[in-house]
Amino acid sequence: MKITQTKPLRLLFASTPVGAIGSGIGGGVEFILQNLAQEMIRRGHKVDIVAPQGSITKFGHIIEIPGELQTSMQLLNRDTPISIIPNFVLTNMWEFIREVQGNYDLIINFAYDWLPFYLSPFINTPIAHLVSVGSLSNVMDEIIEKTSIRFPGTIAVYTKAQAETFSFASRCRIVGNGIDLKDYQYCDQPDNYLVWVARISPEKGLEDAVEVAKNTGIPLKIMGFLQDKSYWDNIQKSYPDAPIEYLGFLPIREMQLILRRSRGYLMTHRWSEAFGMTTIQALACGVPIITYNKGGPSEIVGHGQTGWLVEPDNLVELEKAIKNLDKIARSTCRQQAEAEYSIEAYGDRMENWFDDILAQMIS
Known part of the structure; x- marks a missing residue:
């Protein structure tokens, strides 16, 4: 009992x-x-x-x-x-x-x-x-x-x-x-850039997000703790012309101000994420998510409703999903965060x- x-x-x-x-x-x-x-x-x-x-x-x-x-x-x-x-x-x-x-x-x-x-x-x-x-x-x-x-x-x-x-x-x-939803401001009118937030380490697969930013021409704002500097340096050398900007490891208040204005949040993990805290932070801001279909994020993102689930490591599908971001209602993203998280x-x-x-x- x-x-x-x-x-x-x-x-x-x-x-x-x-x-x-x-x-x-x-x-x-x-x-x-x-x-x-x-x-x-x-x-x-x-x-x-x-x-x-x-x-x-x-x-x-x-x-x-x-x-x-x-x-x-x-x-x-x-x-x-x-x-x-x-x-x-x-x-x-x-x-x-x-x-x-x-x-x-x-x-x-x-x-x-x-x-x-x-x-x-x-x-x-x-x-x-x-x-x-x-x-x-x-x-x-x-x-x-x-x-x-x-x-x-x-x-x-x-x-x-x-x-x-x-x-x-x-x-x-x-x-x-x-998460405390009061810490995240909903935004219905995004600017033309994408966001990637995580520890900068190989298992997080940042290079995939950088490559699609280069291929699409859409700026990518990167935030998170720089855990592996050599990995980050190699990405910069490999993609010198990619439209990327590293903003550092920011407090939640500053991070969400940037996240909320983005067109979409990219999650390009190599390993099986246990959950993916940043996915629900994005939802709380009304930001659609594009994530590889493995691990915890695949249970969070509603395919075609609050984002797109993409075959792991498939950059062609990743770029296609970016083109379809505007089909996602940002209000639905916020509603999911309120209902479940x-x-x-x-x-x-x-x-x-x-x-x-x-x-x-x-x-």
Whole structure:
């Protein structure tokens, strides 16, 4: 039987160890953590956040932990073994969590790394693991599956597509995502340019968007954390005449002002995106989306209604979709964001998940 919490929860968020919150290194995980912290605080819960030193947020109380940053699992090979070296920030974060766990009702782990899952049996306070990517690592798949068996209901993912990359998909809880729609302004009269927003790294496939910008002559505005400078430099050398402009890693308020005025948002990912936070940000601004038909974005974009789903790596189809952008009603994009991806709806799903975990621990 489900037990609904009637008192505020004391929540401890364990952030990603790959970078400080606010740096952009953590990609969508940073943004999702802050969104959820904001909504949980609005609902009356207490939120503390354990994060690498230098982290900044307006939501929740940050406890900064020093140490060497972790290499993102996304940059490693599938069969790369786990290594833990002295003074890793993740080790320091979870040593601190072990010491203070008694002050909290629930720990929410945002790190896609082996250690938090391994430590789950040794931590007395329940842990909810929000897995941010699909299957990338054999050793990670193994430890997440073991956790899902020993602690049923504690593994959550964003989309069905993400869950299905794992052999234990049926044991993953799908929680989706959400944004504060007040932060995004609808625009019905766009300017003649396209937008691409993501970490600048090979798995994000920026070169495809640059090539179609060159072929169509439509300017492309690029935003996001510059994670791989050599990759970016090579793109610039390969497409010297492409009408592109890199605007940097911008705060949400500035980013959406540029996004909202674009004709369309391009998502040209090489890998299977778990969700694609920028897709719902685009929808909130009324911007149609053109995305490769794989991963989480394929569950978000309504083909022919809020954008176009394109065969992966097919630049001809990508260009054809750009020509058909004006067939999409921008008001429909905003309506989808309001109906499916509000922060309030996301907060409901997460609260229900937290309640179910705590109820299971009581039973």
